[in-house]
Every structure is written in C-alpha cells, then in structure tokens.
Amino acid sequence: MLAAVVTSRLATLxxxxxxxxxxxxxxxxxxxxxxxxxxxxxxLAALGLTILMGYAGQVSLGHAGFLGIGAYAVAVxxxxxGLDPLLSFFLGAALCGLVAYAVGKxxxxxxxxxxxxxxxxxxxxxxxxxxxxxxVTGGPDGIQVARITLFGWRISGATTWxxxxxxxxxxxxxxxxxxxxxxxxxxxxxxxxxxxxxxxVGVDVAARKLAAFVVSAVYAGVAGGLLALMNGFITPExxxxxxxxxxxxxVIIGGTGSxxxxxxxxxxLTVLPQALTILQEYEQAVLGLLIMVFMxxxxxxxxxxxxxxxxxxxx
Amino acid sequence: MxxxxxENLGISFGGLRAVDGVSFAVAAGEVFSIIGPNGAGKTTxxxxxxxxxxxxxxxxxxxxxxxxxxxxxxxxxxxGMARTFQNLQIFFRMTALENVMVGCHLSEKTSFLADxxxxxxxxxxxxxxxxxxxxxxxxxxxxxxxxxxxxxxxYGVLKRLEIARALATEPKVLLLDEPAAGCNAVETEVLDRLxxxxxxxxxxxxxxxxxxxxxxxxxxxVLVLTHGRRLAEGAPAVVRNDAGVISAYLGDAGATEANRxxx
Ligand SMILES: Nc1ncnc2c1ncn2[C@@H]1O[C@H](COP(=O)(O)OP(=O)(O)O)[C@@H](O)[C@H]1O
Ligand SMILES: [Mg+2]
Numbered sequence: 001m002l003a004a005v006v007t008s009r010l011a012t013l014x015x016x017x018x019x020x021x022x023x024x025x026x027x028x029x030x031x032x033x034x035x036x037x038x039x040x041x042x043x044l045a046a047l048g049l050t051i052l053m054g055y056a057g058q059v060s061l062g063h064a065g066f067l068g069i070g071a072y073a074v075a076v077x078x079x080x081x082g083l084d085p086l087l088s089f090f091l092g093a094a095l096c097g098l099v100a101y102a103v104g105k106x107x108x109x110x111x112x113x114x115x116x117x118x119x120x121x122x123x124x125x126x127x128x129x130x131x132x133x134x135x136v137t138g139g140p141d142g143i144q145v146a147r148i149t150l151f152g153w154r155i156s157g158a159t160t161w162x163x164x165x166x167x168x169x170x171x172x173x174x175x176x177x178x179x180x181x182x183x184x185x186x187x188x189x190x191x192x193x194x195x196x197x198x199x200x201v202g203v204d205v206a207a208r209k210l211a212a213f214v215v216s217a218v219y220a221g222v223a224g225g226l227l228a229l230m231n232g233f234i235t236p237e238x239x240x241x242x243x244x245x246x247x248x249x250x251v252i253i254g255g256t257g258s259x260x261x262x263x264x265x266x267x268x269l270t271v272l273p274q275a276l277t278i279l280q281e282y283e284q285a286v287l288g289l290l291i292m293v294f295m296x297x298x299x300x301x302x303x304x305x306x307x308x309x310x311x312x313x314x315x
Numbered sequence: 316m317x318x319x320x321x322e323n324l325g326i327s328f329g330g331l332r333a334v335d336g337v338s339f340a341v342a343a344g345e346v347f348s349i350i351g352p353n354g355a356g357k358t359t360x361x362x363x364x365x366x367x368x369x370x371x372x373x374x375x376x377x378x379x380x381x382x383x384x385x386x387x388x389x390x391x392x393x394x395g396m397a398r399t400f401q402n403l404q405i406f407f408r409m410t411a412l413e414n415v416m417v418g419c420h421l422s423e424k425t426s427f428l429a430d431x432x433x434x435x436x437x438x439x440x441x442x443x444x445x446x447x448x449x450x451x452x453x454x455x456x457x458x459x460x461x462x463x464x465x466x467x468x469x470y471g472v473l474k475r476l477e478i479a480r481a482l483a484t485e486p487k488v489l490l491l492d493e494p495a496a497g498c499n500a501v502e503t504e505v506l507d508r509l510x511x512x513x514x515x516x517x518x519x520x521x522x523x524x525x526x527x528x529x530x531x532x533x534x535x536x537v538l539v540l541t542h543g544r545r546l547a548e549g550a551p552a553v554v555r556n557d558a559g560v561i562s563a564y565l566g567d568a569g570a571t572e573a574n575r576x577x578x
Binding site for chain 2: 174179190204205
C-alpha cells in the first residue's frame with residue numbers, strides 16, 4: 001500500500017499540487033512568492049534534465065544555453081522583430097528543440113561522453129553570443145523584457161507569476177511522469193542500463209537519446225522564457241556555464257530520475273543561497289559544505305534516498 | 316526453409332584473425348550449435364552475424380533470402396534476428412517484467428509525442444504489452460519473478476530472462492551465447508527443454524555452448540571452430556568422432572588415445 005503510493009504517478013502530482021497550494025498560505029510576503037516562483041522555474045528546467053539524465057543516462061553540461069535561448073527569445077522577439085511576446089515565447093521553446101536536434105543528431109551517434117563535451121561547447125557559445133552581439137542582445141548589461149498580455153489581461157505581480165510558473169511546473173511534471181510510464185520511457189531507461197541489450201532488442205538508441213535531448217531542451221527553453229517574462233529583465237548570466245552546472249547539481253541533489261527530486265533539488269539550490277546570505281562571505285563555503293554533506297549521507301539524492309528508505313521498510 | 320545464411324564472415328583484431336572465412340546456414344526449426352575452445356571466435360562470429368561488427372568485404376548475411384549485410388544491429392532485429400549475450404546484458408534497474416516489455420517494443424505503436432502527452436492509446440498499449448510479456452514469462456517459468464527488480468535476481472533466472480526478452484521481439488532466428496554457463500544441472504535441464512521447444516515453434520536456433528552433453532543431445536548440426544576457422548561441421552555423432560575435433564579439444568595426445576579407443 002505505502003509502496004504503491006510512493007511510486008504512483010498520481011500521488012506524485014497530488015503531492016506537488018498540495019505543496020504548491022500551501023506555499024502562498026505560509027508565505028509572509030510577496031518576496032517569498034518570488035523565490036518560490038524561481039524554484040518552480042528552475043525545477044522545470046531540472047525536470048527536462050531529469051528526462052535526459054535520469055531516464056536516458058545522458059549528461060548535458062550546456063543546458064543553461066537553452067535557458068538563455070528561451071529567455072532571449074521573449075526579450076528579442078518583441079523588441080527587435082516586433083513579434084508578439086507570447087508567440088516569441090513559443091518560438092523560443094521551438095528554437096531550443098531545433099537547436100538541440102542539430103547539435104544532438106551528429107553527436108548522439110557516438111558512444112561515450114561526447115554529448116557532455118558538445119553541450120559544454122554549445123553552452124559557452126550561446127553565452128558568448130549573448131555577451132558580444134550587443135546590438136541585438138543588449139550585451140553584458142542585459143535587456144529589458146516587454147510585459148506579456150493574455151486576452152487583454154496583463155500578467156504581472158508576484159501572485160500571478162506564482163500561479164503561472166506553478167501551472168507550468170505541474171504540466172511539465174505530468175509530461176515527465178507520462179514519459180516514464182510509457183513505451184518510450186521504458187526504452188530510455190533500458191538504454192541507460194545497457195545500450196548493447198537495448199540495441200539487441202531493436203531499440204534505435206541514437207534516435208531515442210536524440211528525442212530525450214530535444215524534449216529536455218524544450219523544457220529548458222520554456223523555463224528560460226518564463227524566467228525572462230517574470231523578471232522583466234535578462235542578462236547573459238542566465239546562459240552561463242555555472243548555471244548549467246547548477247541545473248545538473250539540482251538533478252543530482254534531488255535524486256536523478258525522480259520528478260519530485262528535480263523540484264527538491266531546485267528548491268535546495270534556489271532557497272539555500274537566499275537563506276545563507278546572512279552568513280555574508282561564508283555563504284558559498286557553507287553552501288558547498290551542505291551539498292557535500294547531503295551527497296555523503298543521501299548519495300542517491302534526497303528524494304530517491306527517502307523513497308528507498310520507505311520502500312525498504314514497506315511490508 | 317533456410318532462415319539464416321552467413322557467408323564468408325571474417326574479422327581481424329590487430330594481427331589476430333579472430334574469425335576467418337566462416338560460412339553456415341540454419342533452417343527454420345533447426346538447432347545449430349557452434350562449439351570450440353575458449354577464444355575460438357564463437358562470440359565474435361555472433362557479433363558479426365548480428366551486425367555489431369561489419370562482415371568483411373566478401374562477407375554476406377541473409378535472413379529468409381534477403382541480403383541484410385549492411386544493416387546495423389537494431390535494424391537486424393526488425394528483420395527477425397534476436398540474441399542473448401555471454402556476459403549478461405540485463406536492464407538491472409528495471410523489473411523482470413519491464414525487461415521483457417522492452418523486448419516487445421518493436422510491436423508497440425505509440426509515438427514519442429503520444430507517450431509524452433499521455434494519449435489514451437498509451438495506456439492501452441501498456442496493457443497489451445504487459446499481457447504479452449507476462450504470457451512469455453509464464454511460458455519460460457519466470458512469472459513468479461515478474462515484479463522483482465532484475466538486479467536482485469539470481470544468475471540462472473537472468474539467463475532465462477534474456478531468452479524471454481529476445482523471444483519478445485518475435486525472432487525468426489535466435490542466437491544464444493552460452494545460455495547454460497553458470498547454470499546448475501536442474502536449470503540446464505529446463506533450458507534443454509526450452510530450446511527444443513523454441514525450435515519446434517519454427518525458430519532457427521543458433522547455440523554457442525560448452526556443455527557437450529546438452530549440445531550433443533539437442534543439436535541437429537554442429538559447427539566446430541578453432542582459431543577462427545571451421546574445423547568440422549555435421550551431425551553431432553559425426554562431429555564427436557572427428558579426429559580433428561578431438562585433437563583440438565584434447566590435444567594431439569588425446570587424439571592418439573581416441574584413435575586407439577576407436578581402434
Ligand atoms: N573486441 C575485441 N578486440 C580484440 N580482440 C578481440 C575482441 N573480441 C574478441 N577478441 C579476440 O578474438 C578471439 C576470439 O574471441 P571470442 O569470439 O570471444 O572467443 P569465444 O567466444 O570462442 O570464446 C580471442 O582471442 C579474443 O581475445
Ligand atoms: Mg564467447
């Protein structure tokens with residue numbers, strides 16, 4: 001019974017919905033809602049990586065590059081091309097998918113760590129372009145993002161953005177859970193365990209990895225678009241290498257392959273730095289220490305370790 | 316009817332000619348065994364046949380008459396070729412049932428997008444696949460392990476699970492690489508009946524095996540390899556008495572002994 005609940009799709013979604021519903025009740029000010037919205041946005045990006053890393057076992061070290069593409073699409077589209085912000089948002093996500101396809105297609109035929117290296121290079125290039133093409137992107141100083149209106153309704157304010165980002169996260173979580181329990185998800189998890197055996201039952205391993213990579217890039221693109229629209233301002237920092245590493249760290253700290261893990265990992269690396277600012281110059285050191293402590297005691301990640309703990313004791 | 320034809324397959328690793336101009340053909344319903352000392356090139360021959368290694372310039376592979384020499388491994392599966400591995404290749408973090416369900420994936424009709432959006436066809440497909448996989452596990456006496464994580468199952472069970480997974484692809488030809496290795500007498504007995512049963516259903520079975528009792532009992536024909544070359548081929552009784560085969564296995568002294576015994 002307990003085991004069934006811990007592993008059920010619906011239970012995961014209900015739990016997430018419950019957390020989303022409770023946070024605004026407990027939040028003492030709109031500042032907390034802003035932080036929570038950031039948690040949902042980065043959780044969405046981490047969810048994409050969960051599909052890529054957790055299901056298919058492939059690492060991307062340049063996912064912030066897709067975050068950047070999605071973010072700059074909603075900034076540059078309306079400002080330079082006169083496009084509708086909402087259209088720009090969807091175009092940005094689609095562009096991420098296309099770019100991932102172009103980058104991944106030649107790379108994912110090769111076995112080994114080529115994707116990690118290729119995405120690393122890709123991320124650096126995106127950051128470089130955003131920095132140096134100042135005429136379009138605004139350069140290192142960043143760029144203003146036009147407010148978005150839906151059916152004449154201006155989307156602004158901490159509360160509104162809280163619900164928009166939470167809704168996006170719920171959709172992202174539902175899709176990620178769909179994949180996990182589907183024929184495609186089975187083949188992804190299979191090739192993660194043994195590419196030889198997956199190929200041996202007819203799985204087109206390269207094509208499956210590519211599909212996972214494209215989907216994960218679209219997740220990051222959507223997250224980037226939301227981030228830019230919510231903040232109303234964006235800098236090339238969004239696409240930085242450190243940010244890519246942070247996304248990977250979120251997945252690992254939360255529990256690779258776990259949907260709730262991506263959310264917990266995002267909360268960990270979004271909330272803790274805010275909370276630790278009171279430590280001033282010790283902030284980074286304490287954050288690093290905490291990450292190490294968690295990885296030593298919960299090596300499978302927070303959610304996966306807890307799940308294992310419950311399942312091992314379930315009758 | 317001839318299902319699998321392998322012609323003039325060969326490959327070198329550095330200076331070593333691991334497989335050298337080997338040809339064979341297997342008919343539907345036949346059990347064709349490949350034996351030979353360790354390092355003879357048996358597994359390498361499987362890797363050539365299944366497209367993991369490229370068959371040299373003169374090599375040809377046909378399935379049911381169709382030339383499939385240039386196809387990669389996953390496409391050969393679609394043409395009806397399935398295999399198991401000498402070193403277990405199991406999806407260890409999935410359940411035994413899911414392992415077999417992955418084997419069913421070629422018959423699954425949903426697209427990646429349908430899977431992502433949880434289209435109603437996906438649930439139906441999952442049910443159909445689960446039933447098919449369970450039926451197969453039942454047939455192989457694996458039903459009791461269906462829900463267990465594969466990584467936690469004993470070796471002998473995993474060997475059979477690999478066969479179940481391979482059968483799930485509905486092969487015309489099944490290549491088994493030392494399925495009885497590491498199995499106890501009872502498990503080998505079960506395997507013996509299982510292989511005969513698979514062949515009887517019309518599948519061409521190619522078997523690499525060291526257990527000579529098993530090989531001699533269930534094979535229709537036996538191919539003997541040494542140093543990558545064909546040493547002998549024929550019915551079990553013929554091969555067993557071949558002087559060359561005996562010397563390859565027992566050394567020249569053994570051959571002399573055997574000759575004297577046959578007197
Ligand atoms: N990938 C490889 N690279 C180099 N040598 C190999 C490789 N695979 C097999 N060999 C060599 O080829 C020969 C045949 O190996 P193998 O086919 O595994 O033998 P068998 O299965 O008959 O025991 C051995 O000498 C082995 O060391
Ligand atoms: Mg071998």
